[in-house]
Amino acid sequence: MTVWRAPGRINLVGEHTDYNDGFVLPFALEVGCTAVVDTAPAGSDGWTVRSAQQPEPVVVRRSGLSSAPDVPEWSRYVLGALWLLTDRGVDVPALDIVVDSDVPTGAGLSSSAALVCSVARALDDHLDLGLDDDALFALTRDVENDAVGAPTGGMDQLVSLRGEAGHALFCDMRSHETRSVPLDLAAHGLTVLVTDTRAPHKHSDGEYGARRRGCEEAARLLGVPALRDVAAGDLDDALRRLDDDELRRYVRHVVTEDERVLSVVRLLDEGRLPEIGPALTASHVSMRDDFRITVPEVDTAVDALHEAGALGARMTGGGFGGCVIGLLPDESVGAAGDAVRAAFADAGFGEPSLFTAAPAPGARAVSPGTRGN
Template sequence: MGAQQVREGFTELYGTAPEGVWAAPGRVNVIGEYTDFNEGFVMPLALPHTAVAAVSRRTDCVLRLHSADIDGPIVELHVDELRPLTDTSWAAYPAGVVWVLRQAGHAITGADLHLSSTVPTGAGLSSSAALEVVTALALNDLYDLGLTRPELARLAQRAENDFVGVPCGVMDQTASACCIEGHALHLDCRDLSIRQIPFDLASQGLALLVVDTRVKHALGDGAYAERREGCEKGARQLGVSHLRDVPYDDLDRALGRLSDERVRRYVRHVVSDDHRVEQVVGLLDAGEVRAIGPVLTQGHVSLRDDLRISCPELDLVVDTANASGALGARMTGGGFGGSAVVLVEASGADTITKAIDEAFAAAGYTAPRVFPAVPSAGARRLS
C-alpha cells in the first residue's frame, strides 16, 4: 500500500488528515547471523518492502493504532498505562516504541497511527523492526526529539527487548533506520559504527534472490532465547564479555576449554560467522563479488549444523540452488523457517527459481515466494 492510500486510510479512520507519512524497510541479512547480540559483525541490506505509517500527534495521552493489513478495530491505549510483556499482538511493536520513548524522558503525549506493511511476516525479514522504526522516526519528527538514526534504532530494539519480550540484537532496527540505497551495511554491534559497502549487483551481472519458504517462525517461542543463553554461557566460561572477543585464530583452543557440546557448537558458529562477515567485506572491497558465494554457503552449513536453526525447507533451497548453478546460498534471519538468500548470475535467476519451485513441489511443500533483494533506502519521511 502506497503513501497516498495510507494517508487516505488515516483520514477515513480518524476524520482528519495526518501530519505526515513515513516508511521504514524490512531487511535481509547477507552474512552474520546470531552475531549481533554477541557484539560482533553483521552485513544486512534494506529491502524495497516497507512499513508505511500515517501519524498525527495527540495531547490527551491517548494512543490509537490501526493496521490496514489485519482485520480488527482501532486499538486504543493510554500512554500512562502501557505495561511491558502484556500484549502479544502486532500493536505491541508501535506501543512499545511509545513506552520506550517515555521511559527515556521524552514527553510523548499520544498519537494516532494508521499502518500498512509489504514486509512479509514470519519470513525472517524483520517486519517487526520495520513497524518499530517507522513509529520511532515519525514520533522523532513530530515531537522534534532530535534523535539520530542509530539512537532511534537502539530505542526500537529496546521496545522489542523490554516491551515485547524478544531478546533480539540491534541489527534489524539499525538496518531499517540506517541503510542507504545500493549498499549493504557493515555494522559493528559493539560500538554501533557503520560503514556503507557498495553492493550494486546488477552492474556485475548478478542478483541476490530472497526465497521465502513460507514456513512461519516466531522468535518469542524460546529457541532464540535458548541460543542467546548458550552464547552468554560460552562467553562466561571463556572469560570474555562477549564472544566477539574470541579471536578466530584461537577458536580451536577456545573450543577445547568448553565441556558442554551445545555451548561449544554455538561458540564455533558465532566466532566463525564473525570471521565470515570480515571475509565478505574484504572480498567486496577487492571487487571479488562472485567470491562471496562460497562464504554464504559455509555460513549456512554452520547455521544448520552448529546453531541448528535451519529446517528441511531452507536446506532444500540451499541444496537445490547450489546444484542448479548458484554461486552460493544460505538461510537468513532467526531461523526455524523464514527465508534464504541465493547469489546468482542474473542470467540464471529464472532457471534457479524454477528448480527451487520444482523441488518444493516434489517434496510436497507449499510453493515458496522468490524475489530479488534490491539494496534499498532506509527509513524516511514520504510526505
C-alpha cells in the same frame, strides 16, 4: 500529519553474531512499513493505533511501560515507543497512528524492525524530539527487547534506519558503528534471489532465546565479555576448554561466522562481489550443522539453488524457517526459481514465494497519502 517509511532487510551474512557483539552485513529492502502519525482530535486523551493488516484498532490511555495494558503483540511495536518515551520524560500527547506494511511476516525479513523504525522516525519528526541516530537506534532496539520481549541484538534496527541504496551495511555490534559497503549487483550481472519458504519463525520462541543464553554461558565459561572476543586463531583452544558439545558448536559457529563477515566485506571493498559465494554457503553449513537452526524447507531451497548454478546460498534471518537467499548470475534466475519450486513439490512442501532483492534506502520521510514504495 507525519509519514515515514522504514524497510525490512536481508542479512547477506552474519547470523546470530549480533547479540555476541560481533559483525553483521545486512542490506535494506524495498518492502517496508509506512507509519502515519497525527495529533488526535480535540478532547481525546489516549493513543489509537491502527494497522492496514489488522481488523481492529487498539486504543489505550496514555501511560508508561510499567502500566502497559495487555494488547495484541503487533501493537506493542507501536505502543512500545510511546511507552518508553513516556518513561523517559517525554510528554507524549494523544495521537492517532496508522501503520501499513508489505514485508512478509514470519519470513525472516524483519517486518518487526520495519514497523518499529517507521514509527520511531515518524514520532521523532512529529513531536520534534531531535533524536540523533544513536538515540533512535537505542529506542527501537529497546522497544523490541523491553516492550515486546524479543531478545534480538539490534542488527535489524540499524539497517532499517541507516541502510543505503546499492550498499550493504557493515555493522560492528559492540560499538554500533556502521559503514556502507558497495553491493553493486547489476554491475556484475548478478541477482539475489530470495525464497520465502513459508515455514514461519518467531524470534520470541524459545529456540532463539536458548541459543542466546547458550552463547552467553559459553562466553562466561571462556572468561570473555562476548564470543566476539574469541579470536579465530584461538578457536581450537577455546573448544577444548568447553565440556558441553552444544556450547562448543555455538562457539564454533559464532567465531567462524564473524570471520566470514569480515571476509565478505574485504571482497566487496575490493570489487570482487562474485567471489563471496563460498562464504555464503559456508555460513549455511555452519547454521545447519553447528548452530542447528535450519529446517528441511530451507535446506531443500539451498540445495536446489546450488544445483541451479548459484554462486552461494544460505538461510537468512533468525532460523527455524523463513527465507533463503541465492547469489545467481542474472541468466540463471528463472531456472533457479523453477528448480526450487520443483524441489518443494517433490518434497511435499507448500509452494514457496520467490522474488529478487537489491539494496534499498533506509528509513525516509514520504508524502502523505502514499505508501512510500
